[in-house]
Amino acid sequence: MHTPWEHRYAQRTQRMASSAIRELLKLTEKPDIISFAGGLPAPEVFPTEAFTEACQIVLKNHGAQALQYSTTEGYLPLREQICRHTERYGIQVTPDNVLITSGSQQALDLIGKVFINPGDRILVESPTYLGALQAWNAYGAEYVSVPMDKQGMNTDFLEEALRTGPKFIYVLPNFQNPTGVTLSIERRQRLIELADHYGVPIIEDDPYGQLRYEGDHLKSVVVLDDQYRNNSTNCYHGNVIYLSTFSKILAPGLRLAWVIAPPEVVRKLVQAKQGADLHTATFNQMVAHQVSKDGFLDQHVRLIRKVYSERRNVMLAAMDRSFPPQVDWTQPQGGLFLWGTLPEHLDAAEVLTAAVARKVAFVPGAPFFPNGGGLNTMRLNFSNASPENIQEGIARLGQVLSEQISQAERLAIHP
């Protein structure tokens, strides 16, 4: 069908093109495939009964409000609840600092809309969260990247990157998507010092911070930044915009997340959100507020930690058993993902094709690298599949990897 629309796409749509990876991943959605490709929470832990009760209470007591239009900033009691939650982690803010968004993806989109001029450089980890690249590509962002290692962003390379004049720094300090690694406390400090030295602000994306399965909680970059500024009252200083979400601690199907930012930035984001979707669904905000009340959320997060921690352990143990010694992987202390590195000559996209034939799937790592590279890397999700499926899937994947590696080695000897 030819329509007059097809000659009228904006230039930016060229940067939003559907990737080959995405097409490949469609194959992984078949029900008989054990998929470590997505980033889905375990549906078994969704608190459906608590939701049922909350829906009833909200509709009974505040039905007219819950189904009506509401303010762009978000439902005030929810924003207050987020302030109390945030304060426990050492960030003192008021509702003027909080914007409710339709998932963290929208927070990234609005940040792009408010801050990014075409050609602006954003300083990111390499690899980094694909959703941020997708959101910001539409605004014409370029990327200057700092390599990751098992302590997170390697701050030895940070100063050189900062000297290119990036608009802001984007960092996922806890159990990063895609690598699962955590930025060490020393590097958090170094990041803050250098960002301050060059006058470059920071966006801290923290969807998984509460899902720690071992080790001690590390202070958020936003908290450390306030302390660095000799701010003894823990008052929010505004240099760091902090993002978090209900998707991983409650349910992603609600599309609820939040931004902590200086009031002036919140006002700009609100203007952008007015044009983007007016406001986040009132009903969802009120139901999330109702569900989270009275300590339920804390109790629920403990359950999630228990379930995911077991799955991570099962996956790591299975990898120890089944993966060939040429493959290296991260040992995440929390979150949903771990990251594998194959021998340099292997292409993870080709491995995926072989893996899908054996009914197991993962995400090749290359798309997470903003400026290319990472062909031999892979992301594995451990939150969604059952422990039994994790064992079975990793066993299959181990076999595929062993075969692919031997085959590549044979080719290297007899090309």
Add this chain to the structure above:
Amino acid sequence: MHTPWEHRYAQRTQRMASSAIRELLKLTEKPDIISFAGGLPAPEVFPTEAFTEACQIVLKNHGAQALQYSTTEGYLPLREQICRHTERYGIQVTPDNVLITSGSQQALDLIGKVFINPGDRILVESPTYLGALQAWNAYGAEYVSVPMDKQGMNTDFLEEALRTGPKFIYVLPNFQNPTGVTLSIERRQRLIELADHYGVPIIEDDPYGQLRYEGDHLKSVVVLDDQYRNNSTNCYHGNVIYLSTFSKILAPGLRLAWVIAPPEVVRKLVQAKQGADLHTATFNQMVAHQVSKDGFLDQHVRLIRKVYSERRNVMLAAMDRSFPPQVDWTQPQGGLFLWGTLPEHLDAAEVLTAAVARKVAFVPGAPFFPNGGGLNTMRLNFSNASPENIQEGIARLGQVLSEQISQAERLAIHP
């Protein structure tokens, strides 16, 4: 508080600046003011019981799915339901033609993202829907406008506007926001002929089409466009992108709307939506699908028509009684709004200040004009206030208008 963010806003934020009108409208949100300023549905007609039941059913039978991530295109059974609904109005489409959005505001935003390059001209009615201007300003749109009269967009001026090379035409044919007027069938035909002649596609925004209180339903532009192309099978031709929403027929607090477009355009919009908010809340889509099943929506729309029709009648009758003869207004056959035109020398923003002092409010019309003008116009909403408050509010407003007009006339005589 000074932060490094304030020097880093993108250029486009200048076009998203908060308007003086918006500040003024904040005054109208006080509870003791009778406000005709918003565009809110009547909360009394929200089907809270049906929602309560639907939430229970969805969470009981499909809880794991409802709270999980889902596809960007939207929940398939809801898209199928929309196809059936749409077919009744003469548009034959498949789910490949349907994208679920987080309210129609998001549809406008995604259309801007996919089609508008900075400096592109969009052909709009003058006045037109403010939300479209807000969405598209962020993408650097310029506007070529065609004046409205009581038959809708005046197509006598359309050809001249089309010759400026607009990217697309944006039209609200039914009970337009802000004017409440309906595009006549002859002008719909003329619009389609001229659009075809110049090869310019059309976006038809139809949030209120089902809310007609008198007269016969007029065929949608999308349907007439297909017939114009000698398409005897009523198959969707793709020249017209059609937008509608659950906000006015069910509840706006869900943020649920839909786009009908050629499959290729849907794919581009899906790519844009992936970066914007991943997908619309799964739970809301499933609940709306459950509520709308089995004829409930038709029955509910009949109730809404009855309630709004009465409020419109009460407002028109009260205006007949109370408004001075120098004021002219539209007689909408449906929708939520009517439009007043004051004597040319009066500024509706000044009238609003006087009105707010008397505890009654409306929206000055000027912001709805993309290229200036309309200082002496006003939009009145009749769906939200009770009939008693409509009578009282219009009486107060009539008095304010009479005073403002006499005062202006005295000044004209004794300047």
